[in-house]
Amino acid sequence: MDYVQAEALYMDGQFAEAEPLLRRAAEAGHVHAAFQLGHCCEELGRDQEGVRWLRVAAERGDTLAMNDLSLRLEDTDRAEAIAWLRRAAEEGTQVTAAHNLGIFLEEDGELEEAERWYRRAVMCDYYPATRNRLALLLEKVGRQDEAETWYRLALEEMTKNEDPAQRDDDYEANTGIMLNLADLLERTGRGEEARDLRDRAANRS
Structure with missing residues (x-):
């Protein structure tokens, strides 16, 4: 019961209220409660304690905690x-x-x-940002044709899945995909298409 209530408070951004309930659940061995407690501690300004709980969750097998711990x-x-x-x-x-x-x-x-x-x-999974990273890497090692394919896949998925009303980090990253493809097109002699893409990117701001 503690965890159910704690998760609702956590998801609602009520971190101070969620913390004691998450702590009880985490101390009782609940894996994901330890992960959420780690983030609660960070939200409450206790970063070192937050990292300790992320480590507890990671050691218990929570892959989200493993990812977040690695970034810390x-x-x-x-x-x-x-x-x-x-x-x-x-x-x-x-x-x-x-x-x-x-x-x-x-x-x-x-x-x-x-x-x-x-x-x-x-x-x-659908993840245009990874397609963009893969394309950049392929360009770096001189495989421009493959890079172009992945840029275009990312652009296609971006157009299909993006909410144009939302100006968040993903939106900015997707604009970057357009500019990366435009740069490749420019370097490979397709200036007109490159200019069209840059115009589209500029009109998104």
């Missing part, structure tokens, strides 16, 4: 961060973890493995 560890223990991301991604259900693992590996120069994780992520 990125700058202090990159090897552990990658290990948690890899574990979450290997579960097969954490598309975000596969996407983030690809980013970490790409940043570390492990381009072949990064490409594998990007491809795994794009095959699992």
